Amino acid sequence: MEQCYLPYIPRPDDHVLGIVVDSRSDNFWVDIKGPQIALLPNLVFEGGTRRNIPKFEVGTLLYVRVVKTNTGMNPDLSCTDASGKAAAFGPLRDGFMFETSTGLSRMLLSSPTCPVLEALGKKLSFEIATGLNGRVWVNAAAPRSVIIVANAIMNSKSLSGTQKRIMVEKLLAKISD
């Protein structure tokens, strides 16, 4: 049985979706659904210097990478990959974010592509960002597509591969009329 209901424990090199809760002089405090608030330094952005520190408001959704998790210390985050490039990290604008279990996030990130995403991708075009901490962000041109994708993912929790494909096809059939 998949480990669906385990709480998220941050590990180095996890990609997660965090929400800014506070900004201090040299760090942003970001909630990544772990046991402790994580810290995102002001300068870990591509080309980040003292002069162009981003201004994230409280509530901004960020796609970040966990850098360090030492026992007893708050996890350290970064908005660049190991070589310093931005690589899709940073704030996620528009779209819709919902929370699921960590097991479902892992399934969405598995390769080969998860059957739900594959079936949805054939008919709809959308953007998706999945965090290992259970948060998923979806964006599409039409709000209807966003809702279909989000519902399909949330419904697929305990279905097998074939059942997922059938469920997605039913959902897509509803909108094509």
Add this chain to the structure above:
Amino acid sequence: MKDTEVTAELVTPGDVLGNATELKAGKGAYLNDTTIYASLTGTRRILPPLPESLDQRATVEVTGHKAHGPVPEPGSLVIARVTKVMARMAAADILCVGPKAVCEKFAGIIRQQDVRATEIDKVDMHLSFRPGDIVRALVLSLGDARAYYLSTAKNELGVVSAESAAGETMVPISWTEMQCPLSSQTEPRKVAKVGS
């Protein structure tokens, strides 16, 4: 010769200490309208006025139980317990100043540049301290409003006692490592050199 009248009278906050026409409010006392009240629990003392001051009223003050406790001063050796380790500093609660235990809470901060004397910009706080460690440190200064600034940048300063992940008190091996006697695992710390 000045006589300090010591009246060993116990007062609690809110007790009336006297009238403002006869007395001045000192430490632990405050003035409201024309009456002086106590703001601490302790003994009431009346101090005579200075002969050269214009205002010849005696001062009444209340000495609380924390007044006799030691207070860290710059240059004093303190024993502190590390409470939080962060990327560039560690927060610690001061337990003793010299040989005496403190009576109230004093917060201390050990900054990254004060952990050791050599290669101070390459210090990794996580490899020097962990939450719960007992350290011997030197008070550098009064610091800011929140905490004293402490330093462990000497051989005899640093972690004196620490618990391993297994929960057992560790034995120091070198100035950078301590070993757990149960699991034989070594953990990195900035260890104090104890002994001659």
